[in-house]
Amino acid sequence: MKKDFQAIVFMTSFSIFLAGCSSSSQPVESLILDAAAKNSSAFVLPQELSPSGVWQELIIVCPYGDAPAQAKEVFHDAVKSIDTxxxxxxxxxxxxxxxxxxxxxxxxxxxDFCAHSDALNKTFLPNDLWASKSTDEITILTPAPTTKT
Known part of the structure; x- marks a missing residue:
């Protein structure tokens, strides 16, 4: 019984240690806010936002919104499962x-990506730049006018 308890404590401690090392366990909001804080002018959205660690395209859907008209069909299908x-x-x-x-x-x-939702009517790529502006404890993100090369 004592050995079983020790094994459980060890496995629990080891699992907590591994979870603490994983960058994918960090909330998406924190990853984005950290990227914005490190870059005063413009930044790219981290690849770690995706569970696979790599995303190729991204859309943002705001309340009462839909996928951009030119977005790929897989995005339109995915938006159908969201109650916006x-x-x-x-x-x-x-x-x-x-x-x-x-x-x-x-x-x-x-x-908040949706403060200026009219600017979001497109599909974004990993090298697209974003600008941030902090007001009243909210960071507002908008697409920046240039792309990182």
């Missing part, structure tokens, strides 16, 4: 890697 009319306090990042689309729901309480 349920809340005004959420926004959705849909990231496509080589094979799948991953949807991440982000609260608009500290990070």
């Amino acid at each position: 009319t349920d809340t005004d306090t959420s926004q959705w990042l849909l990231m496509k890697d080589a094979e799948t689309v991953t949807t991440v729901t982000i609260s608009r309480n500290s990070l």
